[in-house]
Amino acid sequence: MNKDIGFLGLGKMGLPMARHLAANGHSISGFDLVADRNLAAQAAGLRIAESALRLVTECATIVSSLPNDDALEETARVIAASARAGSVYIDTSTVSIEASARVATVLSAAGIAYLRCTVSGNNHMAEAAQLTVMVSGPRETFDEARAIFNSWGATCFYLGDAEQARLMKLVINLMIMLTSGMLAEALTLGRKGGLDWNDMWQVISASAVASPIVKAKAAMLGRRDFSPTFTVQQMRKDVGLILDAGAGLNVPLGLTATAAQWLASAAAQGGAEDDYAYVIKVVEQAAAMDSSAV
Template sequence: MAKAAFLGLGVMGYPMAGYLAKAGHEVTVYNRTFSKAEAWVAEHGGAAARTPREAAAGAEFVMACVGNDDDLRSVCLGEDGAFAGMGQGSVFVDHTTVSAAVTRELYAAADGVGADFVDAPVSGGQAGAENGQLVVMCGGNEGPYARAEPVIDCYAKLCKRLGESGAGQLTKMVNQICIAGLVQGLSEGLHFAEKAGLDGKAVVEVIAGGAAGSWQMANRYETMVEDQFEFGFAVDWMRKDLGICLATANENGASLPMTAIVDQFYKDVQKLGGGRWDTSSLIKRLRALDG
């Protein structure tokens, strides 16, 4: 069993850290709001730290799941950052969805203190975290990844290294690009069914077994038909992720016309007050257009 730290106890990090504790690892947690860390310790045991540096001290593995590039820098760098507390050969595993650029920046910074850095964004949402069924896509050196993989497996159903530093984040971008198009297509299909006077649920029960089937269809069609969106992966988070995808596409020359359009559709959903709605709320936009 390893000595581990987990930085960031949001809707993803809280249960992920819990799976580390359940597996028998010695876990110290850090959260910007300390009371959240205290609540986690009351539920799972382990210890709560006041700073990322304190949490990382003596840890073999330091996991993080925070908000964005700047949040990740704040828990890694500086006098109170995790890198200041990490020892030679320890591994920092970043589960945040961030840019490949900040990943490579922090990979170099970790190397400067003798630590290793693995970018390891996840897919599966809050439900995947709570059920220990996340898909984890990784980038970084082979040796550190191999050491970290058994620990990551505590909350993953699939964990794979895709290449050198940044490859995990680039793969997560592919994931989000694909999801954006799928959800828009599903929204338009269900909206068309409504306008045609069809029973949307009955339609999906038929077409889900064919070529149109997808995870989004299987897991979201009922709530979309029922106009329920107060759950799941928030539109605000998706726009953050799609912004990273579009910025990276500008750098590498990839053409992402559908992604750019769907990003603007999500902006419309935000204007409807749906920033915290699930990403399947794209159908809400279509219904609003009809008045």
């Protein structure tokens, strides 16, 4: 696969992913609609294209990290209209299955190979090249692009030729969100019953329920630090996608629906830009407890 890669979207996830590609010998041109992100990418040694259109026309392989369905579909339209025939488009965004399927139709008509490449992990894991990579799309294109995926993490799964990677990402994020919901109820129960906050975290971290995500949260939440690795608002978007997928497949997602309400309460209380684990405070407040400290 051509080592000249265009990277669209240089935010908290996109920039470190683009940097890892450059470190592994790829020639990277980047672009973001936010000027400050372009400056940060330039300071990190990446070349910045004049525009998204210029990037698309110059690079045979295009990677994107985008915020939502609308951004994905607009990017796909530009690629379909302007990219070279035989180009490859790899999108790493968390978007709906329906939007991704529409993009597949548009790109197929233009002769563009399309890989849905979702990643599991936060921005710190992106910085450390420790993402779990999940890919679906043409198998031959996936095989050719393995060096790209290996730049982002040691674990990569090929899941099928269509939207499987999109659905798998939603499955993972459902479990991540419900882990915070589980912690919210469990910690509130223990705290209101008189257990010490730090004692609970020590026991939980050493117990059978100490999954990697629980251990990753333990250090910060043990200090009641809700600085975001993934915000309430970002998780609300993903939970909305999960609920839509459940509705489309006739799968009842009662626990996820409850989590959506907790996230709405967190946003209403001013926690939209805090970590999604803010739902702990929501449950504490529902239990008539002081959520400001322990």
